[in-house]
Amino acid sequence: MNCGAADRLGIRDGDLVEVRSPLNHTKGRVMLCEGIRPDTLLMIGQFDHWVTPFAKDLAAPSMNALMPMLLELTDATGSSADLVKVNVTKIGGAP
Amino acid sequence: MTRWVTVADLERCVGCQTCTAACRHANATSPAVQWRKVLDIEAGTYPEVSRTFVPVGCQHCADPPCMHVCPSSATRRRADGIVTIDYDICIGCAYCDVACPYQARFKIDAPRFAYGTTATRNEIEREDPGRLGVAQKCTFCSDRVDFGLANDLTPGVDPRATPACVNACIADALHFGDLDDPDSNVSRLLREQRHFRMHEEVGTQPGFYYVYAKADAPTPPVSDPAEEPVSAAPGLRTKGVEPWHQQHWDWKAAGNFICGGAGSGLFAFAAMASMQPDAPLALGWAALAIIALGLFLVLLKIGRPWRSLHVFRQPQRSWMAREAWIAAIFFPLAALAAWLESPAMMIPAATVGLGFLFSQAMILKEARGIPAWRTPRIVPLILITGLAEGSGLFLAVSALLPSLSQMVQMTAASAVTLAALRACAWRSYLGDLTKGGAPTRSLAVLDALRPWFFVLGLAVPSMLIAVAFLAPAVQTPLFFFAAIGIFAAGVALKLVVVTRAGYNQGFALAHTPVRGCGIAGPQVKPGWSRPRTR
Secondary structure (H helix, E strand, O other), X not given: OEHHHHHHOOOOOOOEEEEEOOOOEEEEEOOOXXXXXXXXXXXXXXXXXXXXXXXXXOOOOOOOOOOOOOHHHOOOOOXXXXXXXXXXXXXXXXX | OOOEEEEEEOOOOOOOOHHHHHHHHHHOOOOOOOOOEEEEEEEEEOOEEEEEEEEEOOXXXXXXXXXXXXXXXXXXXXXXXXXXXXXXXXXXXXXXXXXXXXXXXXXXXXXXXXXXXXXXXXXXHHOOHHHOOOOEOOOOOHHHHHHHHHOOOOOOOOHHHOOHHHHHOOOOOEEEEEOOOOOOHHHHHHHHEEEEOOOHHHOOOOOEEXXXXXXXXXXXXXXXXXXXXXXXXXXXXXXXXXXXEOOOOOHHHHHHHHHHHHHHHHHHHHHHHOOOOOOOOHHHHHHHHHHHHHHHHHHHHOOOHHHHHHHHOOOOOOHHHHHHHHHHHHHHHHHHHHHHOOHHHHHHHHHHHHHHHHHHHHHHHOOOOOHHHHOOOHHHHHHHHHHHHHHHHHHHHHHHOHHHHHHHHHXXXXXXXXXXXXXXXXXXXXXXXXXXXXXXXXHHHHHHHHHHHHHHHHHHHHHHHHHHHHOHHXXXXXHHHHHHHHHHHHHHHHHHHHHOOOEOOOOOEOOEOXXXXXXXEOOEOOOEOOOOOO
């Protein structure tokens, strides 16, 4: 998340936030940096690990939780970017 | 001759960490360990932001501090420049860990798995118990290099003979080759590009080069460490780059420095007292017991205690091995002297004991990965602190024992003198650190200790001893508490220096790369205070 945008929302590095799309919501810890657009969040955990025996329960935020994988929304390179409008709310401080 | 080196092109590295993953895969390292990793330094504020990615790991130095300090001869340097560790010899003392200015060494005592407590099948198959409790680090994939040489392949050119990280690099940023061959890939690169090595000022001559601009690029601004706002550059995001506290030398290691100093100091005073008639020679035994306790604490700390005798293998280089040898001479000699109650033997034994103390001071000085330890001023500080602790213990005993009452005033005077000398050595040590530049967090810890050290270690004991001289009727408790203060300040000092102020070197760049057009950027050295020049 962009440092300046987080500052305006009262969010600090490591805070727990809830990210909500029109369909669903997920949560995770914020990492701040300058090199990202202020109006954008980047979520690395693109595919939720809900079945794989080892990688599940990693407490990583997931795009899957925010939106279904829709072919109409998937770009030609095969889902290198899934995009959805969200809002973000702080729900806890840094550990 | 051959000198294998790695060249990392900072203009090309995109920070994808594929080298990290390839290293993990090729060498089956634990999740707690990263022989190769890539730092991420972000500078500026949106939208004017730059990021620099810096591959780090063992630098395979021409003058490797890890090898010089290794007491067991486990760490060696091959003729072709590759620094190796023999896992079967290493005792796991982690001295090399605190001697490495590149934070390249790791030691883990138990297996760790990528996903919690359950090992994957791959992890079960590749787990190597021989690597537990010993030092480990990047090997430059020496097995692949040796395979290549045996099969007429050129390391750095043929992938089968090249380190896994270099093979894996997606951006052509990592290169491996022979620096001594003027036609090799790395020699050509270094001719065509501007480059630096990390922490040149430490004098290790790394075999790892960072390329940051074309040779014909405009000259970058000269970085004067006194001028550049290295620590406070706006918008510099450097998580994992600035110094962090060393992980392996805990209170048990500090305990050896405390007991070694206090014990050898006490033995020196006991030796002097032994020239008096009816001096209590049990003091000599007590001093020996204190030193032995310190060494026992170390035995509890090292990763492979059953191999501890390997500590004697490398006295020609390592001060830790020398410490062990001196102890091996000191203990029988001192025990014999105490047993025979012979002053003529106590004095030479005490001299060897001071040699033991000196070796402990040198152990800290040779830990070149810890800026707060490697300054030469630590040597007088540790020596005088040991004597002051010994004098404190001796004064406490003298105050209580009637048989030493004739000496108590002289002992008090020498204890307070040593406490004053110690305060001078401390001042000069701190002044040197501040002047030369040090990790800011080390300085903060030492600064916080400063008033306590002065009050407990010098001001209050001097006052008590002065009052005791004026009022002999109450001198016993006054001398006793002054003695405890002088002793306790020494304990606190070593505990703090070893377990709280031991921040490592961190990482630094002599230049940030060009990245496209323009000129290279200034030095980056986060987490460090600026040296004070002139």
